[in-house]
Amino acid sequence: xxxxxxxxNECLIKELQRELNTDVLLxxxxxxxxxxxxxxxxxxxxxxxxxxxxxxxVEIQTPSGEDVEVKFAHVDLWQxxxxxxxxxxxxxxxxxxxxxxxxxxRQESHDLICILRRxxxxxxxxxxxxxxxxxxxxxxxxxxxxxxxxxxIFIPGTSSEISDDDVxxxxxxxxxxxxxxxxxECC
Numbered sequence: 001x002x003x004x005x006x007x008x009n010e011c012l013i014k015e016l017q018r019e020l021n022t023d024v025l026l027x028x029x030x031x032x033x034x035x036x037x038x039x040x041x042x043x044x045x046x047x048x049x050x051x052x053x054x055x056x057x058v059e060i061q062t063p064s065g066e067d068v069e070v071k072f073a074h075v076d077l078w079q080x081x082x083x084x085x086x087x088x089x090x091x092x093x094x095x096x097x098x099x100x101x102x103x104x105x106r107q108e109s110h111d112l113i114c115i116l117r118r119x120x121x122x123x124x125x126x127x128x129x130x131x132x133x134x135x136x137x138x139x140x141x142x143x144x145x146x147x148x149x150x151x152x153i154f155i156p157g158t159s160s161e162i163s164d165d166d167v168x169x170x171x172x173x174x175x176x177x178x179x180x181x182x183x184x185e186c187c
């Protein structure tokens with residue numbers, strides 16, 4: 001069984017099917033971030049992205065922080081660890097930063113999910129495969145997904161964050177989480 005089969009999340013794909021014709025950020029297992037307008041999902045596996053409202057091309061942020069523009073992108077949804085929606089402005093126009101680092105040990109995902117369920121309503125920090133760090137208020141944990149109102153999203157190899165000025169919500173694939181924490185800012 002391949003790694004993508006292990007982290008594939010059909011509930012996340014169903015969530016994305018409700019986002020057709022909207023601007024989204026897709027966070028990949030490999031550290032890539034895709035920004036575009038979700039036009040179609042083929043065979044419940046591949047997302048087709050075209051230029052978003054706030055940009056002239058689809059934008060791909062690499063793990064090293066480079067921004068690459070393409071006319072359209074076909075993205076394998078089996079490797080997506082999270083999505084962000086409610087995109088208000090082009091999050092790639094200002095660069096990103098290194099966020100707070102957490103020194104937590106990797107636990108089995110189901111243990112982390114149980115812990116996360118007890119944090120609904122709290123300001124949380126969730127890290128995922130690919131080196132992404134999401135902070136925000138945890139709204140719900142359902143169907144192997146975590147729903148948060150975004151405060152900040154940190155991407156590997158960058159120098160500033162994606163803030164709630166850029167996106168409003170994120171849905172995180174719980175098969176890809178590596179740590180869950182309660183934010184120090186909430187106390």
